[in-house]
Amino acid sequence: AQSVSQHNHHVILSEAASLELGCNYSYGGTVNLFWYVQYPGQHLQLLLKYFSGDPLVKGIKGFEAEFIKSKFSFNLRKPSVQWSDTAEYFCAVNVKGNNRLAFGKGNQVVVIP
Amino acid sequence: DTAVSQTPKYLVTQMGNDKSIKCEQNLGHDTMYWYKQDSKKFLKIMFSYNNKELIINETVPNRFSPKSPDKAHLNLHINSLELGDSAVYFCASSQVPVIDNSPLHFGNGTRLTVT
Numbered sequence: 001a002q003s004v005s006q007h008n009h010h011v012i013l014s015e016a017a018s019l020e021l022g023c024n025y026s027y028g029g030t031v032n033l034f035w036y037v038q039y040p041g042q043h044l045q046l047l048l049k050y051f052s053g054d055p056l057v058k059g060i061k062g063f064e065a066e067f068i069k070s071k072f073s074f075n076l077r078k079p080s081v082q083w084s085d086t087a088e089y090f091c092a093v094n095v096k097g098n099n100r101l102a103f104g105k106g107n108q109v110v111v112i113p
Numbered sequence: 114d115t116a117v118s119q120t121p122k123y124l125v126t127q128m129g130n131d132k133s134i135k136c137e138q139n140l141g142h143d144t145m146y147w148y149k150q151d152s153k154k155f156l157k158i159m160f161s162y163n164n165k166e167l168i169i170n171e172t173v174p175n176r177f178s179p180k181s182p183d184k185a186h187l188n189l190h191i192n193s194l195e196l197g198d199s200a201v202y203f204c205a206s207s208q209v210p211v212i213d214n215s216p217l218h219f220g221n222g223t224r225l226t227v228t
Contacts, residue, residue, distance in 0.1 A: 034216060043117070044203065044219040088154060099144065099210040100169065101217060103156040 006104035023091030033074040034092040117220035136204030145187035
């Protein structure tokens with residue numbers, strides 16, 4: 001079945017550590033890729049997106065993600081996290097031309113000061 | 114200036130009751146959505162409307178009925194509430210129905226608890 005997979009649901013790390021969250025999808029065809037962030041008690045906000053072009057995408061707050069088509073992956077990275085990065089991170093995939101956005105199950109990230 | 118606003122933020126009710134959740138967006142978007150986030154944080158689309166027309170209707174019990182009086186509003190009415198309906202419901206909007214170049218903007222969510 002078509003799906004979006006995020007592993008390591010719970011991630012705990014210290015400030016200044018590097019963060020990498022994996023996202024794999026199983027959809028065929030051309031896709032649009034997104035990472036959304038949900039801070040505690042808040043709504044989902046777009047962190048970054050990939051539609052076409054350079055597979056390395058830079059988003060807000062120092063986050064970046066790399067689309068590797070051969071691996072069906074769109075991993076999120078941040079070289080040095082801050083306490084304020086504590087949040088839930090969701091990968092989402094949209095097949096181009098379709099208005100459905102499929103979400104992964106999220107990664108709960110806790111950054112310890 | 115809230116872009117996508119939902120009310121209420123919290124809703125606690127008993128099984129069998131009927132309740133509604135309201136959503137409004139002031140972004141001028143044509144398309145609105147309802148997503149359900151279950152206890153495991155899994156987000157799944159329920160409905161989508163484009164210019165008041167239903168365009169996505171996933172496998173959702175017919176106790177759930179969306180209503181779009183105009184393109185800025187998409188309300189969700191739930192009849193005969195069940196324990197399994199407890200979840201966080203997110204409203205979202207996008208400029209056009211095709212998500213290419215048109216990311217979703219989400220509301221703050223409505224936490225529904227059925228007792």
